[in-house]
Amino acid sequence: MNYFPDEVLEHVFDFITSHKDRNSVSLVCKSWYKIEKYSRQRVFIGNCYSISPERLIARFPGLKSLTLKGKPHFADFNLVPDDWGGFLYPWIKAMARSRIGLEELRLKRMVVSDESLELLSKSFPNFKSLVLVSCEGFTTDGLAAVAANCRLLRELDLQENEVEDHRGHWLSCFPENCTSLVLLNFACLKGEINLASLERLVARSPNLKSLRLNRAVPFDTLQRLLMRAPQLVDLGTGSYVHDPYSEAYNKLKAAIQSCNSIRSLSGFLEVAPRCMSAVYPVCENLTFLNLSYAAGLQSIELTKLIQYCRKLQRLWILDCIGDKGLGVVASTCKELQELRVFPSDPFDAGNAAVTEEGLVLVSAGCPKLNSLLYFCQQMTNAALITVAKNCTNFIRFRLCILDPIKPDPVTNQPLDEGFGAIVRSCKGLKRLSLSGLLTDQVFYYIGMHAKQLEMLSIAFAGDSDKGMLYVLNGCKKLRKLEIRDCPFGDAALLEDMGKYETMRSLWMSSCEVTLGACKTLAKKMPSLNVEIINESEQTEFNLEDRQKVDKMYLYRTVVGHRKDAPEFVWLL
Amino acid sequence: MEVGLKMGMKGGGGGDHVKEKMGFEETELRLGLPGGGGEAGGGEVVRKRGFSETVDLKLNLSSKQDTSGIDPNEEKVTGLTKDKNLLLSATDPAKPPAKAQVVGWPPVRSFRKNMLATTTTTEKSSSDESSGEKAAFVKVSMDGAPYLRKVDLRMYTSYHQLSDALAKMFSSFTIGNCGSQGVKDFMNEGKLMDLLNGSDYVPTYEDKDGDWMLVGDVPWEMFVESCKRLRIMKGTEAIGLAPKAVEKCKKRG
Numbered sequence: 001m002n003y004f005p006d007e008v009l010e011h012v013f014d015f016i017t018s019h020k021d022r023n024s025v026s027l028v029c030k031s032w033y034k035i036e037k038y039s040r041q042r043v044f045i046g047n048c049y050s051i052s053p054e055r056l057i058a059r060f061p062g063l064k065s066l067t068l069k070g071k072p073h074f075a076d077f078n079l080v081p082d083d084w085g086g087f088l089y090p091w092i093k094a095m096a097r098s099r100i101g102l103e104e105l106r107l108k109r110m111v112v113s114d115e116s117l118e119l120l121s122k123s124f125p126n127f128k129s130l131v132l133v134s135c136e137g138f139t140t141d142g143l144a145a146v147a148a149n150c151r152l153l154r155e156l157d158l159q160e161n162e163v164e165d166h167r168g169h170w171l172s173c174f175p176e177n178c179t180s181l182v183l184l185n186f187a188c189l190k191g192e193i194n195l196a197s198l199e200r201l202v203a204r205s206p207n208l209k210s211l212r213l214n215r216a217v218p219f220d221t222l223q224r225l226l227m228r229a230p231q232l233v234d235l236g237t238g239s240y241v242h243d244p245y246s247e248a249y250n251k252l253k254a255a256i257q258s259c260n261s262i263r264s265l266s267g268f269l270e271v272a273p274r275c276m277s278a279v280y281p282v283c284e285n286l287t288f289l290n291l292s293y294a295a296g297l298q299s300i301e302l303t304k305l306i307q308y309c310r311k312l313q314r315l316w317i318l319d320c321i322g323d324k325g326l327g328v329v330a331s332t333c334k335e336l337q338e339l340r341v342f343p344s345d346p347f348d349a350g351n352a353a354v355t356e357e358g359l360v361l362v363s364a365g366c367p368k369l370n371s372l373l374y375f376c377q378q379m380t381n382a383a384l385i386t387v388a389k390n391c392t393n394f395i396r397f398r399l400c401i402l403d404p405i406k407p408d409p410v411t412n413q414p415l416d417e418g419f420g421a422i423v424r425s426c427k428g429l430k431r432l433s434l435s436g437l438l439t440d441q442v443f444y445y446i447g448m449h450a451k452q453l454e455m456l457s458i459a460f461a462g463d464s465d466k467g468m469l470y471v472l473n474g475c476k477k478l479r480k481l482e483i484r485d486c487p488f489g490d491a492a493l494l495e496d497m498g499k500y501e502t503m504r505s506l507w508m509s510s511c512e513v514t515l516g517a518c519k520t521l522a523k524k525m526p527s528l529n530v531e532i533i534n535e536s537e538q539t540e541f542n543l544e545d546r547q548k549v550d551k552m553y554l555y556r557t558v559v560g561h562r563k564d565a566p567e568f569v570w571l572l
Numbered sequence: 573m574e575v576g577l578k579m580g581m582k583g584g585g586g587g588d589h590v591k592e593k594m595g596f597e598e599t600e601l602r603l604g605l606p607g608g609g610g611e612a613g614g615g616e617v618v619r620k621r622g623f624s625e626t627v628d629l630k631l632n633l634s635s636k637q638d639t640s641g642i643d644p645n646e647e648k649v650t651g652l653t654k655d656k657n658l659l660l661s662a663t664d665p666a667k668p669p670a671k672a673q674v675v676g677w678p679p680v681r682s683f684r685k686n687m688l689a690t691t692t693t694t695e696k697s698s699s700d701e702s703s704g705e706k707a708a709f710v711k712v713s714m715d716g717a718p719y720l721r722k723v724d725l726r727m728y729t730s731y732h733q734l735s736d737a738l739a740k741m742f743s744s745f746t747i748g749n750c751g752s753q754g755v756k757d758f759m760n761e762g763k764l765m766d767l768l769n770g771s772d773y774v775p776t777y778e779d780k781d782g783d784w785m786l787v788g789d790v791p792w793e794m795f796v797e798s799c800k801r802l803r804i805m806k807g808t809e810a811i812g813l814a815p816k817a818v819e820k821c822k823k824r825g
Binding site for chain 1: 675681682
């Protein structure tokens, strides 16, 4: 049934941008499927092994923007060995061969080789935007290739990647006639930077809106860069250390004052606290402040700065701000939506400087709060119940008590009731991470109330299979479930095998699941890949079915077993 | 009793019978895998691995099994012998004892951990915990200059930055002597021998013990801690300080 010519439908579909909606559109009828297929430009693939590059290209030949995620989330915490997978190269190779007009590539937790970056830079003449988050496997040589060959490059965004520094002058590889840069973020690079090249590059990039420097960019260079780019909207400083009585410092103060578009500030990887006052003028317009790497700032300096930030919407900070400091946040930042408090000493998991008090203060003072990541010393049920009452809008609630099985220190009870209050009150909750002493009861509450929950992270919690079953049965929209060190076993895993086809992935490590159960699941569900990560010397043949597996990762896929699994990954 | 209370918290069938066994057996040192180990009721599988058991597994500290609900605090504080007040350490937030490391906990990205580790080492030496930064002003003299200067060493985070700053400070006194360049080049060890042989300048410092040392040998933080004053010596006068630096040069190849 087609009342409109194809072009009209296509035009209408242009307005439909969400992936979910476009997926729905393609299911309506054959002709809509076809039109949607050829007009689709942006594709999001949450698990790179759920589909192959060839199938992607066949399905969406008009692809221009691709988002790919590789390793499971717990890889961030060293739970996944190196060489597990998530390689970019096959994707680039396939797209290059099929002459896909790729313009934008966003990757998370992928292994990106220099070779793939080089091939990318040479295969897609319209390539505009490269965003790499938590990736690894490449060096500054790969960056040099991108700089040199991507003539129309607008965005180079490197977020928290492990990059090997080859001391080449990758920045100098941007050709002199490259003037298109809008975003340049190299804060994660560890090595030296050719400062003169950087200054020239910034000088010839009139559209540059976002600039995040690495540690090697000193104070005086920062000042010169700001003079060249007063139009910046997002600034990440590098090293921020200088004598506050010097000429250079005064010059920086002046330069910052001319940058009245800055709305987002980060960096301060090395910082002299006495120099922070130069930054106060931009504070009043800031919407995003990231001081989570500024280990050199104490609570006093942090609170002084934050007092100027009345329009702040997102704050990332270290726990040295303390509960009192969070009180200042609560009374100043009335527009706050997202708060992330990181541990300043992540190796000594015993001394976070914030407790439940800070969180309660923020919840009381910031009614718009909807996203939380909070590493703390302790938490109480009473505090969580209060937080739930104050803030009903949470979409993301991730609490990490540094001692993972710590009960409520006041009552010695598990934190079931506290988290129960959160899920009951925040009906829109999509992501939840639990910690502290927890029994099956918390999962009962989650299954009962967290109806919008899409991602759940559990560690050292629960008493029995019932816990996991409450979640699997109750959370209808669950997409990602990751569990470590919980007493969930075969009965829970196998109860509703079809459930996993509605989810992206399930991770279980150090639980009670046996090899036999995993094999059963793999056999009964061909649409799932069940992978065992085994780091001991035992081979698949030595391990008996009734033995527990250390790490299991399963995910739905349309292309069966992957071909690039290393030896220690068993594909059942 | 506190222990019993703790067991009760875990709920489930496993807790109850374990309660009775609290006491003597708990104080036994045992080797072997957690969860089995000859405790009565082997069929009574330890359902929950628990944090402390994970610590055992991962660090090969085998003290005991049935660890459900037992806080690792206890193990660390009381060593491997049991104490009556098992809960005290767990509930005392004021002074949590040092924890063993469990893989992947706390859930902080390695990138962040590494970044903070490097930042903290540079910052620790240059900031006071309670009252903000402590300045470290030292006198700087240069042979032949009419007056001395003062610099705050905590304003810099590397020898390179210090050398730049000194060069700028004393450039007006050294026109024609390549002094500032000499100070800069000093940081480039390749030119060391030329410098010492020539009439260029060499930065030295007096340390806490009163000895005159060549700048650049020790890590930056250590230098800032021990430096009492700086003296930019004429190369010819610095010959006596050369050997250590020469050795260092040779070692680096």
